[in-house]
Amino acid sequence: MFIQTEPTPNPSTLKFLPGRPVMGQGTADFPTAEKAHQSPLADRLFQVDGVRSVFLGSDFVSVTKADGREWREIKPMVLGAMVEHFVSGQPTVLDGTHADGGGGGGDDEVVAKIKSLLDTRIRPAVAQDGGDIVFREFRDGIVYLRMQGACSGCPSSTATLKNGIENMMRHFVPEVRGVRAVD
DSSP states (O other), X not given: OOOEEEEOSSTTEEEEEOSSOSOSSSOEEEOSGGGGGGOHHHHHHHTSTTEEEEEEOSSOEEEEEOTTOOHHHHHHHHHHHHHHHHHHTOOSSOTTOOOOOSOOSOOOHHHXXXXXXXXXXXXXXXXXXXXXXXXXXXXXXXXXXXXXETTTTOTTHHHXXXXXXXXXXXXXXXXXXXXXXXX
């Protein structure tokens, strides 16, 4: 099995492309090892010393390393853990694990526009960099988004949020006055 890697704008995060589907639909974010029990793949990756967080996308895995660790030290172990997982035949996530696709139904018209813009224009571009942005709420003209994967903690995420996403949101959804990241 050959797994490609790509750098992301976040120097602490690498994007791993196993050449096969990772998540059937949606995404799954595991910011800590304690949350990883829902995913045999994430759990295996957290066993590698130096892995800080794991994000699962449709066809990629973003792994963030701990501060003070070097990719040249842990990348071979991360690749080995991924190969072991995929050849084991275990599921990526356990049945019933919530795949975070950006919120449920019952939205008003403005929220529906915001989610549509996220799904069609923003999330695909962010996924190219190994991350995801998930809608949390719209209140008092402000869109609250959660940054995941390579986007979480990325030095350029604030600029992306303000210069890219906020400008696009304000252009297509006039009710939007600003965009903020939440944990």
